[in-house]
Amino acid sequence: MTKKEVIVIGGGIIGSSVAYFLKEKGYWPILVDKDNFGKETSSACEGTVIMQSKQPGPKLELALKSRTLYQELSRKLVYDIEYREKGGLVLLENEQQAAIMKKTMLEQETFGLQVKLLTIHEARKLEPVLSKNLWGAIYSDADAQVNPIAVTRALLQDVVKDGGTILPHTKVEDLLVEQGNVCGIKTNRGEMRAAAVVNAAGIWSSSLTARYGYEPKIIPRRGQILVTEAFPPTVRHIMICACYLAAKHHPELLDPTKLQHKLGVGTVIEQTVHGQLLIGSTREFVGINKETTLAGIQEIARHVMKLMPGLKNINVIRSFSGLRPKTENGLPILGPVKELPGLFMATGHEGDGIALAPITGKILADQIAETGILS
């Protein structure tokens, strides 16, 4: 072991980004995953880098910084991450949603996010697939999309090119703790030592630290997604309905007797570079269960048809689901663990981990450098 080695547990988009930014700072990341890299939530999601969905405050600040890093990464990384600044629309179905979102808009503007209220007539000029029955939309050209699988792959490729190590099928069974300090990991392939360890194990992050008395609540929140056949570019923007944001930020507006609200269904739609639509999603608490359900699929389809009847002839070809790592306060857990010196957390990004991956990597690398434990 040299002093500059850092172990990162979990090769989803978050662990890959941490490894990349550590490498950029001159450290030697060793990234381990129990399986293949990017096989869990980071490949069972959409790729929206939406600013409008972030609550004004730390989340929006992080997201705006992350967006700038995505611009740099898309230029620097060799592998194409399919980053596109398409702009985004928040769809408003009624006056009540409009009133809530207008308030959020004003707050977002104080953080430097440019947003514009559109009538439904104006919104349909941008997106002819939209229903005439909508109230209107909010537009921001800051919203973007990316291919999360490509991002994870591109970051890993760059880490390996510059001498970092990636170890798939290496399951961390315990931390290596000596005199109260974390100095490595115990895996199914033996022990490994390093000067610092980063826990980016997504929904499994807490299980690695619980026996040491540190067990932040990270709850899996399932999201089901529909995938359509590929077709020529038609959906030009990322679109998200205001009721998705209500499910996320204003649960008091939801009616628990409605199946849509019970399943937390709100539409988030993007057309990928390859022409397929990804249409999400549900927001359900069902433990570690990645099944898709008929009720979930039907509710997603029903709601998107209400908002975008212009898509009625597009065929859905498959569905999948992923598990968002949700924390109690909705914010990710980033940084050193007081109870376990030498251990850093990079987890709990819930539905924002793709958007926040670059800034997470950068913050972790900066924090580790600042501790001086590696100098």
Ligand SMILES: Cc1cc2nc3c(=O)[nH]c(=O)nc-3n(C[C@H](O)[C@H](O)[C@H](O)COP(=O)(O)OP(=O)(O)OC[C@H]3O[C@@H](n4cnc5c(N)ncnc54)[C@H](O)[C@@H]3O)c2cc1C
């Ligand atoms: C339906 C859905 C839609 C989404 N859409 C978006 C979106 O549009 N925009 C956005 O920003 N975010 C979105 N998200 C959220 C985003 O996908 C997640 O926040 C992000 O993927 C979390 O990444 P992660 O690296 O923390 O977790 P993961 O990708 O799950 O990675 C954790 C890794 O840790 C590994 N691991 C776990 N335990 C161990 C162990 N003991 N030893 C070794 N390795 C271990 C796992 O194998 C896994 O590879 C969505 C999520 C879902 C479910």
